[in-house]
Amino acid sequence: MRAEPPAWAPGPAQAAALLEEAADLLVLHRDFAAALERCEAGCDSLGPVPGPVPGPGPVPGQERCGPGPVPGPGPVPGQESFAEVKCSLCVVGIQALAEMNRWREVLSWVLQYYHVPEHLPPKVLELCLLLYSKVGEPQVMLEVGSSWLRAQGNERLPEFGSLLELYLAQVLLPLGRFEGAEELVRGCAVFDSEQQLEFLGTIGESRCRWTQREETRSAAEEQQDPATETLLGVLSQKLLTMLTLLRRALRSMSNHFYLLPYKKMLLATFLLYLVVVRLDPASPTSLPFIYKLVQLFRQAWAAVLSPIHRPPIRD
Template sequence: MRGEPPAWAPGPAQAAALLEEAADLLVLHRDFAAAVERCEAGCDSLGPGPGPGPGESFAEVKCSLCVVGIQALAEMNRWREVLSWVLQYYHVPEHLPPKVLELCILLYSEVREPQAMLEAGGSWLRAHANQRLPELGSLLELYVAQVLLPLGRFEGAEELVRGCAALDGERQLALLGTVCESRRRWARREETLGSSAAEEQQDPAAETVLGMLSQKLLTMLTLLRRALRSMSNHFYLLPYKKMLLATFLLYLVVVRLDPASPTSLPFIYKLVQLFRQAWAAVLSPIHRPPIRD
């Protein structure tokens, strides 16, 4: 676009014609790239200027060309280029027309990139040449609401509001109240985010403890299962004859013999000893139940 020289003769008449053509391309034909090209050609036809001022006859046409160009760039989702694009025609932020500055602030606020206008807007508002412009107060309010407050620059906002002579007492107090309320909301949001972050940090700790307990329980259950399996395998491997002998001796002691007969006592005593030996052979010492005389 800008690499080729414009095909139109320079001058305010040609710039006005290019402005009309760019507006038609933007609104009627929706040809945004062509609209930007016409705006660039129109600004180039006006030549470099010191910036907007009372003695500059081309200021209104140049400003309108930039407004159409900004809208066309935004339509093409090239909003990141907007500030640098207008600065190539006005060179420094302090020379931007109020309408162009307002449109840039609104655009970058809409796309949630207010930091892009932080330095440029502050420079414009503090410039000595702009202090007597009638748009100063409204632009300061817009800059505070759309740039400084969303970025949490509360001290800078208060300083800027108190130092602005374009705001009367009522507007100044109202704007300072807005800054104070925004500061309170910011603090509450930070506190809420801090509490949420603390809860998120506690939750992984609790999950870690529960995980350790679950792992210990799983380990204990695994060991118990292995012990039961080992015991069952041990009983399955016991010799059949030893089991039969233990059962027969128990039958003799309990059923066949009369414990009340005196003649049976020595025999019972020997049988008990024999039973103990058989029982010791059947069960291991760890799992042997207690036997009382």
């Protein structure tokens, strides 16, 4: 009696085909949206990652072949290829999202397939750390990186040391989290004493540079405040002087117009309005009337202005 293949076997084959298609769309055709769709379809076809068998027992799908215990605990056959295909799909999906300038969605998109940060593959975590550091948002990976590095089992991975160093350089130190960085290095069993001293020295140098930048920034702000106050004081003094001169000019004009008889001034204004606005000088019928108005305007002008300040009027 032939053994039936595991229930999850068609998943990796279908996901691998979708992965190849997504890679072609990403690299060759530059169709990022279509590549992302293939990655999502491939991850959905895989479903949850199969976990290791906890002890001796039949592998799912072998019950019909007769009894036959598994020779000990270990991963399910095909589990490594399953995880690699899913990781590769997420890597292509991350690149597609970044190309479409949708980098803010990367972390949430990845976590919908791995659910918790502790289960992220090292390659996916590395891409997320580099991406959010490049766009100037390292704080997004602060809790995710800490959870992954503190999770039991991840220390045994060969990529753990490089990921810890990347997390320190790209997240903790740029954010000024020096105490957390020192605690993480001291509690890491992967590094020996010499490596720990080297990392602690790097953290100390970064702390000194951070302190110097903060002191320089504070000094610049303190110097800028007096300069701003001086500039504002000069502008305020100039504005006050201009307002004073304007007030004096208005007062002088009001005093001059107050001395003129209001009735005569209104009559002169009305006559000038009739000549300039209401009459058409180009019309022949308006010439005698304009001449009379000019005579009246001369009389009003002579009555308004005193003989001392009367300007000469020429015909």
